[in-house]
Structures are given as C-alpha cells and as structure tokens.
Amino acid sequence: MAKEFSIGHLAKMGGCQVQTIRYYEQVGVLTTPPRSSGNQRLYSANHLERLLFIRHCRELGFSLDQIRRLLTLAQAGDRPCGEVDAVAREHLRTVELKIERLAGLRAELQRIIAGCGAGRVERCRILQTLGDHSQCLTDDHGSEGL
Amino acid sequence: MAKEFSIGHLAKMGGCQVQTIRYYEQVGVLTTPPRSSGNQRLYSANHLERLLFIRHCRELGFSLDQIRRLLTLAQAGDRPCGEVDAVAREHLRTVELKIERLAGLRAELQRIIAGCGAGRVERCRILQTLGDHSQCLTDDHGSEGL
DNA sequence: CTACAACCTACAGCAACTATAGCTTCAAGG
DNA sequence: CCTTGAAGCTATAGTTGCTGTAGGTTGTAG
Numbered sequence: 001m002a003k004e005f006s007i008g009h010l011a012k013m014g015g016c017q018v019q020t021i022r023y024y025e026q027v028g029v030l031t032t033p034p035r036s037s038g039n040q041r042l043y044s045a046n047h048l049e050r051l052l053f054i055r056h057c058r059e060l061g062f063s064l065d066q067i068r069r070l071l072t073l074a075q076a077g078d079r080p081c082g083e084v085d086a087v088a089r090e091h092l093r094t095v096e097l098k099i100e101r102l103a104g105l106r107a108e109l110q111r112i113i114a115g116c117g118a119g120r121v122e123r124c125r126i127l128q129t130l131g132d133h134s135q136c137l138t139d140d141h142g143s144e145g146l
Numbered sequence: 147m148a149k150e151f152s153i154g155h156l157a158k159m160g161g162c163q164v165q166t167i168r169y170y171e172q173v174g175v176l177t178t179p180p181r182s183s184g185n186q187r188l189y190s191a192n193h194l195e196r197l198l199f200i201r202h203c204r205e206l207g208f209s210l211d212q213i214r215r216l217l218t219l220a221q222a223g224d225r226p227c228g229e230v231d232a233v234a235r236e237h238l239r240t241v242e243l244k245i246e247r248l249a250g251l252r253a254e255l256q257r258i259i260a261g262c263g264a265g266r267v268e269r270c271r272i273l274q275t276l277g278d279h280s281q282c283l284t285d286d287h288g289s290e291g292l
Numbered sequence: 293c294t295a296c297a298a299c300c301t302a303c304a305g306c307a308a309c310t311a312t313a314g315c316t317t318c319a320a321g322g
Numbered sequence: 323c324c325t326t327g328a329a330g331c332t333a334t335a336g337t338t339g340c341t342g343t344a345g346g347t348t349g350t351a352g
Binding site for chain 2: 053056057060061070073074084085088089091092095096098099102103105106108109110112113
C-alpha cells in the first residue's frame with residue numbers, strides 16, 4: 001500500500017478541488033509537499049489530516065487567516081489553549097451576530113411579502129417598503145457580507 | 147435652496163462611501179447624473195431615493211443583480227408585481243436556509259468551546275474537534291458563503 | 293506506442309466593494 | 323486676487339476564497 005498519493009486523490013478525500021489545494025499551499029495554510037521525479041506533488045496522511053482540519057474550519061466559517069492562527073497555535077505545542085479558545089469565541093460572536101441580523105431580515109421580508117397584493121407595480125408595497133428605510137426592524141445591519 | 151448636490155453629500159445621505167456610488171454608476175444600478183461645468187457629478191432627490199433603495203436592499207442581502215431586476219420591474223410600471231414578489235420570496239428562502247445553517251454552526255461552536263479545559267495545546271479539544279469531521283452536527287453546510 | 297487523463301505553472305475572473313495614484317476643481321481665508 | 327486644502331475626477335490594483343482557462347508535461351492503460 002502506497003503511503004503517498006497525488007493531488008487528485010487528496011482533493012477527493014478532502015472533498016475539495018485540486019486548485020483549492022494548490023491555493024492553500026500558495027497562501028501558506030498547507031505545507032509544500034515533496035515532489036515526484038516528474039515534479040508532481042506527493043501527499044501523505046499528515047497532509048490529509050491538515051486538509052480535513054482546514055476544510056472543517058472553513059465549513060464552520062472560519063477565515064483562512066483564523067485557520068492559519070489556529071494551525072500555528074496547534075504547532076506551538078506547549079502553550080495554554082486559551083488563544084485557541086479566543087479564536088473560537090471570536091468566531092462564535094460573529095456567527096451569533098449574523099444570525100440576529102438575518103432573523104430581523106427574515107421578519108422584514110415576511111412583512112414585505114405579506115403586504116403584497118396582486119396589484120400593479122405602481123403601488124407595489126414591496127418596492128415602497130424596500131425604498132423606505134424608516135420601517136426597518138433591524139437598524140444595526142452593517143456593510144458586512146451576509 | 148439648491149436642488150442639486152455633490153457626490154460627497156449623496157454619499158453622506160446614503161450612508162455609503164463616495165467610491166461606492168461611482169461603482170454603482172459603473173455597474174448600472176445608479177443612472178449617470180448630469181455634470182457641472184467642472185465635470186463634477188450633480189445629484190438630485192431622485193438619485194438619493196434610488197440610492198437609499200439600493201442600500202436598503204443590499205442591507206437586506208439582495209445581490210446587485212437582484213436589485214437591478216427589482217429596479218427594472220419598478221420602472222416597468224404597469225405590470226403585476228408578481229415578479230417583484232418572486233424575487234423577494236426567492237431571497238427569503240435563501241435567508242431562511244442561511245439561518246438554519248448558522249444555527250447548526252453556532253451549536254457546533256458552542257459544543258467545541260464548552261469542551262475546552264484550560265489545558266495545553268497538545269490535548270486541546272477545540273483543535274481535536276475541529277480536525278474531526280465525524281462529530282459534525284450539521285452535515286449539510288455547503289460551500290456557499292455565510 | 294499511442295491516447296488520454298491527470299498533472300504542472302501562470303494568470304484572469306467572480307462579487308462588491310475599498311484603496312491608491314496622480315491629477316483637477318471648488319470654497320474659504322488672508 | 324491668491325493660495326491652500328478639501329473634495330472631486332479617472333484609472334487601476336487590492337481584498338477574500340476560491341474557480342476557470344491556456345498551454346504545456348507526465349503518468350498510465352490498452
């Protein structure tokens with residue numbers, strides 16, 4: 001059984017695309033693997049483990065920058081994990097904020113849709129409401145991407 | 147009282163940056179305003195109204211493409227607002243989906259954080275959990291941006 | 293030995309802005 | 323009237339996290 005595998009296999013096991021892996025290497029969240037005689041990347045179990053870690057973190061919404069921090073902390077080895085905890089808590093806060101905003105948004109959309117009769121656009125309440133900021137239920141949604 | 151104002155004033159009233167307005171013009175969600183003798187953009191109440199509409203939609207998470215559609219429909223004037231309603235409903239669906247995902251994510255993060263003792267990084271449960279995909283509570287979080 | 297899949301690098305593109313450079317115009321103070 | 327500094331102008335590059343393309347090389351199966 002070969003202990004090393006190609007980027008294609010790693011991609012399949014990691015549930016991502018080949019280019020994504022090369023991108024991770026480029027931005028320094030995945031270490032540069034050794035190459036074959038023909039210059040192709042050779043990955044091992046360690047890389048797979050790390051890739052799965054990254055993918056899971058990404059699915060949880062951590063940024064690559066946060067992941068880089070987590071990986072650095074993981075390798076530091078003998079420091080208290082308070083910093084790791086801090087990164088996670090920081091992320092939890094932003095997630096909770098997004099949920100709050102989206103909930104307000106949902107309410108507003110429901111209100112808007114409920115107000116729509118089958119009339120003509122001239123008096124369409126959706127458009128009126130969208131143009132009118134003052135009725136906003138949520139007044140704290142910033143410019144941050146949803 | 148002057149009926150026309152500069153891009154800086156429009157930005158202030160619209161709660162966005164000057165470049166954003168120029169960007170909106172460039173991508174065609176804001177109409178090109180007349181210019182002064184010195185080539186500076188001159189905006190009027192109409193533009194402000196439209197900008198507020200756009201900003202409000204953006205805060206509600208509509209894409210610029212959806213906003214373009216809404217604006218086109220709004221100007222059509224004599225068509226039923228069913229299409230407008232459809233855009234809003236479509237958006238409501240995606241919002242509800244996002245909320246669901248984020249809620250699962252929040253649960254997972256809370257679980258992860260709860261498992262963190264004040265130990266050392268070597269055995270930090272956060273890092274272990276992040277590396278272990280199998281315990282995932284949510285198995286449906288796709289690649290869509292949160 | 294010949295296809296053809298999979299690999300390689302390098303670069304362009306996506307959304308929705310934001311920031312920079314290098315220039316011109318406007319408004320206020322002396 | 324002149325100067326100074328803020329605000330405007332265009333054009334272009336950068337951001338994040340990828341994805342897609344072009345144009346070439348390597349690996350593998352028949």
